[in-house]
Amino acid sequence: MTQQTSAKAIVIFDIDGVVRDVGGSYRRAIADTVEYFTTQAYRPTPLDIDQLKSEGVWNNDWEASQELIYRYFETQGQTREQLQLDYNAIVAFFQSRYRGSDPNNFTGYICNEPLLLQPSYLEQLTQAGIAWGFFSGATRGSANYILEKRLGLQSPVLIAMEDAPGKPDPTGLFATVRELENGIEQKLAIIIYVGDTVADMYTVEKARGLDSARTWIGVGVLPPHVQETASRSDAYGETLLAAGAAVVLRNVQELTPRQIQELVSSSA
Structure with a gap:
């Protein structure tokens, strides 16, 4: 059993470059x-x-x-x-x-898109009391193909291209939060969005400006295609940090319950 985090949070994932490698697609x-x-x-x-x-x-x-x-x-x-x-x-x-x-x-x-996370990682989050879902600019068909057919997830919470304006408009991020909070008595104060682009980080910034009652945290992930050289990785990471990322990871699965707890503590 994964150690429980003291602060319950919502983690929302972008899909392209985070859940799947789209460099060759x-x-x-x-x-x-x-x-x-x-x-x-x-x-x-x-x-x-x-x-x-x-x-x-x-x-x-x-x-x-x-x-x-x-x-x-x-x-x-x-x-x-x-x-x-x-x-x-x-x-x-x-x-x-x-x-x-x-x-x-x-x-x-x-x-032929390589997967960047495994279902066991998402199960770790669930066991730690962390709700999770997906907000992506991919079409619903493409997103469901990777989430349901490739990862085997059962009807995960997903806001896709057809459901909301394109990023950095935060409408889709808010919609994902609402779906994840459906049935939860108390609104969750910590929202983490994990993405690989400047637009993803700008989405978090805009959400923060519209809903300051919650804590919004942007987590950057380096997509595989930029990790071929250290200089490229560093430059891309700096771009994400400049756009508002609290931290930049090399793989989404580095965002463990412990890492989430550290992010929550440092943003308090």
């Missing part, structure tokens, strides 16, 4: 999409994609793909008004790579 699909719509003239590097996402407003990978396509053509002297990109065509191409071309079954890059 979502990010690969972004690169494929940008390359296709620039007629093979430009394929963004992982660093290019990170730099875009560090702006804190490109959590939606379809919109991120479109923005990278626009920015490439702007370097070639064309304006957005001239281009008039077809957003639906961008989404369709992206999905053909990420989900695959079969409308009834996932056959694309999503099938």
Whole structure:
């Protein structure tokens, strides 16, 4: 039995880069999409994609793909008004790579995403009296595929792309908290959101500004693709800290009940 934490808390997880490694799936699909719509003239590097996402407003990978396509053509002297990109065509191409071309079954890059946490880790949190759920910009189908089919979770609390505005709008974070508190007599004062992007940390900051009665803590996780070199890890970690992360971890499972207790104590 895991040692009980004295402070009960809610931990909410982002999915991409936290629960699953999307370096070879979502990010690969972004690169494929940008390359296709620039007629093979430009394929963004992982660093290019990170730099875009560090702006804190490109959590939606379809919109991120479109923005990278626009920015490439702007370097070639064309304006957005001239281009008039077809957003639906961008989404369709992206999905053909990420989900695959079969409308009834996932056959694309999503099938090969490495898991970054195990169900036993979530059971540790439950035993420690810590409620947990998920708030992600991924589509509900994609999120449920990883949570239910791959991890074997039974109807976990999930707020996905279709359920709330995109991050850093905190509406979805508040909705996840409400679902987790359903049936609990006393509102929980400690909310921890675990994410891998600047937008995730900005979401926590905005939630704090709208609900100061609770303690909101942002926990950053380094996605696997930035951990290939120490300098890249350090730079990415510094970016998350600057965006408001209380701590940056190399893997989500480092956020143990003991670590949660330390975060709660230091924020008191």
